[in-house]
Amino acid sequence: MASSIREAICWSGPAVVILFTIGRAESRLEEGEFDVSGIRPDEVGLHEMSSEPREWQAVVREYDLTFEEGRLDDPDFPAYLRECLRKASARAEGIAWLTFEGAFHFDHLFTDDIADQIYGYCVAGDEPVVTWDREIMKSDRWKGEVRGVRSVLDVAFTSPEWRCVFPMDEEQICRGILEEGLDDWVPVDRLVGLARELSERRDVSHRDVSEKVLAHLLRDSLANVGDLGENRFEAWSDDADGAVRRVIHALDEVGWEPAGNVCWLANTPAGDREAADRQVI
Structure with a gap:
C-alpha cells in the first residue's frame, strides 16, 4: 500500500x-x-x-x-x-x-x-x-463517512425506478435523513447539502431550512446529535433546543462547510419506526 x-x-x-x-x-x-x-x-x-x-x-x-x-x-x-x-x-x-x-x-x-x-x-x-x-x-471515522455514501448509493441506484435522494421540502429532507439513518449514522453535511439544494430552488435560506429540519428531528425525538467516538456514536447531553443552537453555531463557525467535522445524526428507535413506516408502500 x-x-x-x-x-x-x-x-x-x-x-x-x-x-x-x-x-x-x-x-x-x-x-x-x-x-x-x-x-x-x-x-x-x-x-x-x-x-x-x-x-x-x-x-x-x-x-x-x-x-x-x-x-x-x-x-x-x-x-x-x-x-x-x-x-x-x-x-x-x-x-x-x-x-x-x-x-x-x-x-x-x-x-x-x-x-x-x-x-x-x-x-x-x-x-x-x-x-x-x-x-x-485509514481511520474508522473515514470508513464511517464512506459507508454513509454507500447508503445513499443503495437508496438511489438499486431500485427499478429512480428514487429521489435530493428532497425538495423540509418534510422530505427529514424523511431522507431518517431513511439513511436506518443503516448508519448520518453526517450533518448531508442535512446541509439537502438544505442548500432546497434553498437554491425555493429562494429560502439554507441556514433556516437546516435549523427547521434539525429542530423537528430533535424535538420530536426522532434523532440524536453527537460525535463519533471509537467505533461508536456518542450523543450530546444538550436538550433539543440547546443541541440545535450548538449545531447552528458550529456550522456558522466553519462557514457552513462542515467537511465531516461538526457532528453526526443517529436515529432513535422512534426515528427508525418513522422511516420504516414510510418505506412501506
Missing part, C-alpha cells in the same frame, strides 16, 4: 487523478470544465463504464486527470479537487469520488474494504469532502 496519497497517484508515472461518477444523467463534463481557479489538467481522459451488474440503474464514468507531478504540491490543489467533485456530481446527478487506480469494482463501491482507497467524494447537493492525509483514510 502506498504510504502517501501523492505516491499512490503517481505510482505508474505521471500524476493521474481518477474521478468516478455514478448518476442518472447522460451528460458529461467537457475537458475545459476541469479548468477551475487557474488550475487545469494537462490532459483529460474519459472512459464510459459498463453498468453491470444490471440492477445498477445508473450511468458510470471515469475521468482521468493528468498533471505534472509538482502540481500536487500546490496548497490549493485539494480545494481544486473539491470543486471538481462538486461539478462532476451535479452533472451526473449522483455521486462523484476520487480513488486510486485499480480500486473500482461494482461489488465494492464505498464498502469498508476499499474505504482507505477513497480520498474524496461528493453527493450532488452536498458539500464535497477531500482528504490529503493518508492516516485519515
Whole structure:
C-alpha cells in the first residue's frame, strides 16, 4: 500500500487523478470544465463504464486527470479537487469520488474494504469532502463517512425506478435523513447539502431550512446529535433546543462547510419506526 496519497497517484508515472461518477444523467463534463481557479489538467481522459451488474440503474464514468507531478504540491490543489467533485456530481446527478487506480469494482463501491482507497467524494447537493492525509483514510471515522455514501448509493441506484435522494421540502429532507439513518449514522453535511439544494430552488435560506429540519428531528425525538467516538456514536447531553443552537453555531463557525467535522445524526428507535413506516408502500 502506498504510504502517501501523492505516491499512490503517481505510482505508474505521471500524476493521474481518477474521478468516478455514478448518476442518472447522460451528460458529461467537457475537458475545459476541469479548468477551475487557474488550475487545469494537462490532459483529460474519459472512459464510459459498463453498468453491470444490471440492477445498477445508473450511468458510470471515469475521468482521468493528468498533471505534472509538482502540481500536487500546490496548497490549493485539494480545494481544486473539491470543486471538481462538486461539478462532476451535479452533472451526473449522483455521486462523484476520487480513488486510486485499480480500486473500482461494482461489488465494492464505498464498502469498508476499499474505504482507505477513497480520498474524496461528493453527493450532488452536498458539500464535497477531500482528504490529503493518508492516516485519515485509514481511520474508522473515514470508513464511517464512506459507508454513509454507500447508503445513499443503495437508496438511489438499486431500485427499478429512480428514487429521489435530493428532497425538495423540509418534510422530505427529514424523511431522507431518517431513511439513511436506518443503516448508519448520518453526517450533518448531508442535512446541509439537502438544505442548500432546497434553498437554491425555493429562494429560502439554507441556514433556516437546516435549523427547521434539525429542530423537528430533535424535538420530536426522532434523532440524536453527537460525535463519533471509537467505533461508536456518542450523543450530546444538550436538550433539543440547546443541541440545535450548538449545531447552528458550529456550522456558522466553519462557514457552513462542515467537511465531516461538526457532528453526526443517529436515529432513535422512534426515528427508525418513522422511516420504516414510510418505506412501506
